[in-house]
Amino acid sequence: MKNIKLQVNGVERDFIVEKDRVLLDLLREDLGLTGAKQSCDRKGQCGACTVIVNGRAVLSCLTKAASLDGAQVISIEGLGTPENPHLIQEAFVLASAVQCGFCTPGMILAAKALLDSNPDPGVEQIKHALRHNLCRCTGYQKIIEAVQLAARFLRGETTPEAMRAELAVPESLMGVSHPRPLGLPLACGTAHFTGDIKIQGALELAVLRSAVPHARIDRIDTSEAEKMPGVAGIVKASDIKGTNRLKLQRPDRPVLCGDKVRYIGDPILAVGAETKEQAEAALKLVKVDLTPLPVIGSWEEALAAGAVQVHDEFPNLCYEQPQVKGDAQAALKDSASVIQARFKTQINHQAPLEPEASAAYWEDEEEGEEPKLVVIGRSINIHFHLGMLQEALGWENMSYREAYSGGQFGIKVDVISEGIAAAAAIHFRRPVRYIPSLAESMLMTSKRHIFDMDVKLAADVEGNITAYCNDLVVDKGAYYSIGHVVVYRSLLMLSGSYNIPNVDVRSRLVYTNNPWGSAARGAGPPQVNFALECAVEMLAEKVGMDSLEFRLKNCLRPGQTKSTGRGVTEWPLPELLEVIRPHYERAVSEAKAFRDGPVRRGVGIATGSFGIGGPGDTGTAVAQLNEDGGVSVFAAAANPGEGNDSMLSQLAAEYMGIPLQKVRLYTRDTDLTAASGPAAASRITYMIGGALMNALEQLKDAMRETGAKTSTELAAAGKAVRYLGGKKNEDAGPLDPKTGQGPSFESQVHAVQLAEVEVNLETGEAKMIRMTTAVDPGTVINPNNVTGQLEGGADMGAGFALREQYIAGQTKDWITFKFPTIRHSFPMETYLRQTPRPKGPMGATGVGEMCMVPTAPAVINAIRKAAGIWVCELPATPEKIKALLKAGAAQQ
Ligand code: FES
Numbered sequence: 044m045k046n047i048k049l050q051v052n053g054v055e056r057d058f059i060v061e062k063d064r065v066l067l068d069l070l071r072e073d074l075g076l077t078g079a080k081q082s083c084d085r086k087g088q089c090g091a092c093t094v095i096v097n098g099r100a101v102l103s104c105l106t107k108a109a110s111l112d113g114a115q116v117i118s119i120e121g122l123g124t125p126e127n128p129h130l131i132q133e134a135f136v137l138a139s140a141v142q143c144g145f146c147t148p149g150m151i152l153a154a155k156a157l158l159d160s161n162p163d164p165g166v167e168q169i170k171h172a173l174r175h176n177l178c179r180c181t182g183y184q185k186i187i188e189a190v191q192l193a194a195r196f197l198r199g200e201t202t203p204e205a206m207r208a209e210l211a212v213p214e215s216l217m218g219v220s221h222p223r224p225l226g227l228p229l230a231c232g233t234a235h236f237t238g239d240i241k242i243q244g245a246l247e248l249a250v251l252r253s254a255v256p257h258a259r260i261d262r263i264d265t266s267e268a269e270k271m272p273g274v275a276g277i278v279k280a281s282d283i284k285g286t287n288r289l290k291l292q293r294p295d296r297p298v299l300c301g302d303k304v305r306y307i308g309d310p311i312l313a314v315g316a317e318t319k320e321q322a323e324a325a326l327k328l329v330k331v332d333l334t335p336l337p338v339i340g341s342w343e344e345a346l347a348a349g350a351v352q353v354h355d356e357f358p359n360l361c362y363e364q365p366q367v368k369g370d371a372q373a374a375l376k377d378s379a380s381v382i383q384a385r386f387k388t389q390i391n392h393q394a395p396l397e398p399e400a401s402a403a404y405w406e407d408e409e410e411g412e413e414p415k416l417v418v419i420g421r422s423i424n425i426h427f428h429l430g431m432l433q434e435a436l437g438w439e440n441m442s443y444r445e446a447y448s449g450g451q452f453g454i455k456v457d458v459i460s461e462g463i464a465a466a467a468a469i470h471f472r473r474p475v476r477y478i479p480s481l482a483e484s485m486l487m488t489s490k491r492h493i494f495d496m497d498v499k500l501a502a503d504v505e506g507n508i509t510a511y512c513n514d515l516v517v518d519k520g521a522y523y524s525i526g527h528v529v530v531y532r533s534l535l536m537l538s539g540s541y542n543i544p545n546v547d548v549r550s551r552l553v554y555t556n557n558p559w560g561s562a563a564r565g566a567g568p569p570q571v572n573f574a575l576e577c578a579v580e581m582l583a584e585k586v587g588m589d590s591l592e593f594r595l596k597n598c599l600r601p602g603q604t605k606s607t608g609r610g611v612t613e614w615p616l617p618e619l620l621e622v623i624r625p626h627y628e629r630a631v632s633e634a635k636a637f638r639d640g641p642v643r644r645g646v647g648i649a650t651g652s653f654g655i656g657g658p659g660d661t662g663t664a665v666a667q668l669n670e671d672g673g674v675s676v677f678a679a680a681a682n683p684g685e686g687n688d689s690m691l692s693q694l695a696a697e698y699m700g701i702p703l704q705k706v707r708l709y710t711r712d713t714d715l716t717a718a719s720g721p722a723a724a725s726r727i728t729y730m731i732g733g734a735l736m737n738a739l740e741q742l743k744d745a746m747r748e749t750g751a752k753t754s755t756e757l758a759a760a761g762k763a764v765r766y767l768g769g770k771k772n773e774d775a776g777p778l779d780p781k782t783g784q785g786p787s788f789e790s791q792v793h794a795v796q797l798a799e800v801e802v803n804l805e806t807g808e809a810k811m812i813r814m815t816t817a818v819d820p821g822t823v824i825n826p827n828n829v830t831g832q833l834e835g836g837a838d839m840g841a842g843f844a845l846r847e848q849y850i851a852g853q854t855k856d857w858i859t860f861k862f863p864t865i866r867h868s869f870p871m872e873t874y875l876r877q878t879p880r881p882k883g884p885m886g887a888t889g890v891g892e893m894c895m896v897p898t899a900p901a902v903i904n905a906i907r908k909a910a911g912i913w914v915c916e917l918p919a920t921p922e923k924i925k926a927l928l929k930a931g932a933a934q935q
Pocket residue numbers: 080081082083084085086087088089090091092093102103104105
């Protein structure tokens with residue numbers, strides 16, 4: 044033990060610490076300063092724990108407190124508060140550099156340390172200073188801009204007031220980048236994520252997970268573990284009173300496995316103890332006997348004759364749906380040019396920075412009532428998940444509260460750690476916190492599916508696309524989750540941006556013992572669009588047409604039909620290609636300077652047309668008039684970082700003609716909101732924003748009719764003060780089981796991306812030089828929120844294209860995952876066109892996933908132009924590129 048004195052945020056403190064205690068624990072546990080976060084299991088990989096010690100940015104997870112006697116420490120709480128923020132905190136909010144906000148405190152403190160020593164840093168100096176700090180949401184561009192803005196504030200060149208005045212357009216709240224309502228609490232470290240929430244008397248959990256992909260559980264011996272200090276007990280499948288199945292679409296995923304494990308990471312049991320260390324120590328003494336079972340490692344193995352079934356009650360081929368439009372086989376025969384290729388995408392991790400923390404506690408009981416369990420997590424579908432938990436755990440009186448969320452990108456479409464936390468709380472009748480490591484978070488979460496696609500694309504002599512065939516198989520992994528929805532969405536968007544008169548598709552979804560797939564930003568379309576847009580490029584090459592002209596010629600036009608047979612009314616894709624044209628010509632011309640030498644530059648184009656508001660989709664929201672003339676909005680619109688707080692506030696304020704400050708949001712609690720579907724499929728602006736407009740219209744009608752301005756006046760006039768709004772896509776129902784023809788999305792968002800990529804022919808390394816994106820998202824509510832989504836998505840798409848992959852048992856942290864850092868970031872330009880969508884809220888539609896739909900094919904098409912190779916299997920790693928270059932050279 045050592046006695047140390049520290050000055051923390053200007054206050055002298057005295058501690059007696061063990062030699063291994065790190066500063067992060069001292070701040071979070073001893074002082075309750077939870078602004079410093081932990082993402083990377085204290086490996087120095089994430090920077091979320093950055094604080095300032097004696098003027099330098101340090102990783103507090105690696106800094107021993109005992110070495111800090113006499114030091115001055117500044118945590119994010121010492122910089123400013125939401126009421127009185129520091130200029131750097133203001134800059135991050137005003138530059139829209141805060142999305143989920145999990146990385147933000149660390150980023151701000153790294154920026155402060157830089158700006159204290161260098162008041163006018165260049166981009167490279169900013170990148171160097173922030174090289175330890177990861178962000179999954181922003182693509183880093185707005186973070187660099189925020190540091191530059193902060194520098195201008197600190198140099199006195201401008202002020203936050205001047206910036207706010209510049210932003211505020213008095214006539215309209217639409218199309219204005221108002222700072223997000225939640226920005227300052229996130230930038231000041233006062234917003235609480237699940238792991239920041241202290242619950243008095245809570246047990247901590249440690250969970251045993253399978254290290255093998257397929258085995259029978261023969262025997263579990265917990266006798267030694269149960270005797271360990273601090274251990275309250277152990278929860279097993281047999282202790283769960285409900286179905287023990289987390290059923291989203293199909294009841295195949297257990298909360299805890301009782302008979303078999305089906306992938307590396309399947310949970311077997313949970314130890315509850317007074318401290319996390321005690322729970323982990325006891326877990327080491329649990330003995331489990333497993334009998335290995337044959338491992339189904341691929342869809343081919345799953346469909347082989349005599350293959351074992353991953354689930355006894357469901358066949359390995361778990362979904363099949365053809366799509367047939369016209370006569371593709373006849374069209375192929377009559378076509379002048381046909382290309383054929385097989386494309387494959389990898390298993391990928393969605394990689395939110397926040398680990399999969401959850402908690403559960405018992406509310407004080409009312410006399411004679413069943414006690415109420417409150418579950419805390421970062422669900423994006425709190426009502427549906429509540430129902431899943433009630434059924435799985437056999438406990439009715441529960442509610443779900445969404446904490447601040449450190450990103451999710453599709454993972455939280457399903458229940459993840461909350462099932463175990465709530466099961467343990469019920470078993471022990473105690474509050475529980477389950478704060479897993481990053482390594483365990485990676486094991487437990489769903490992943491982006493493997494798509495294996497055998498493709499043919501054909502054109503006539505004039506370069507008109509005539510036919511498209513795709514035999515696509517999706518590796519489901521061990522559990523169904525949203526299952527066929529991924530395939531279904533892929534079919535709804537299969538023909539992408541194009542007019543393709545003849546389509547012949549076979550789609551299959553197959554169980555394996557791989558990590559279970561579910562939603563991952565785009566959920567299907569990024570994979571099928573990768574195949575389509577690379578095939579389009581191959582065909583353009585074969586036909587001998589320019590990449591942009593070929594796409595322009597084949598764009599779908601209003602009145603024509605998609606692969607589902609549904610016609611479209613507006614389709615502003617040709618206009619976006621024209622927006623991109625001058626950039627394309629500039630980029631192609633610049634790339635000519637790289638025709639020789641080891642580094643070659645290529646320019647790739649890809650498009651995307653992404654559906655919003657699926658068949659039969661519904662949304663609800665409630666608007667209530669307040670006494671001050673403001674409006675309260677009640678809507679289960681999760682906010683894992685996209686800016687749904689801005690969207691709801693700006694729509695409500697604009698429509699009601701009130702200041703933003705008079706809009707109050709209630710979005711995070713099942714007790715306060717009605718079910719409204721997941722914050723997934725880019726649907727929240729369109730569906731919940733649409734439902735809110737409907738509620739506001741009713742409220743405004745009542746106010747107009749009565750002349751009431753306040754809730755008292757409205758009630759006195761005999762009218763309700765609270766209105767339930769709804770929105771529904773009336774084009775509903777399943778696809779035809781034989782032809783895949785049928786209903787489709789109510790709205791579409793379109794984008795064209797232009798990737799400039801350099802390939803080093805010696806090392807095989809592909810490097811992003813620039814990404815230019817043109818998007819038509821309908822009426823823009825908040826431009827910075829739109830561009831923030833697009834930049835973050837392009838960064839994620841480039842990672843998907845070039846480096847990221849999840850390999851079960853090997854990918855355990857951000858290094859092995861190859862998380863894109865600020866050093867990998869690249870300049871991005873975004874151009875917005877606005878074609879109002881007739882049924883969207885004030886003409887808006889959604890963009891959250893659009894941004895990565897064209898990215899991977901744009902990058903792969905650029906690699907083709909640069910190096911003459913086709914990388915048909917993602918990711919395009921240096922090893923793969925080198926092997927393809929070598930194979931190409933051998934053929935010549
Ligand atoms: S928790 Fe310190 S660097 Fe990740």
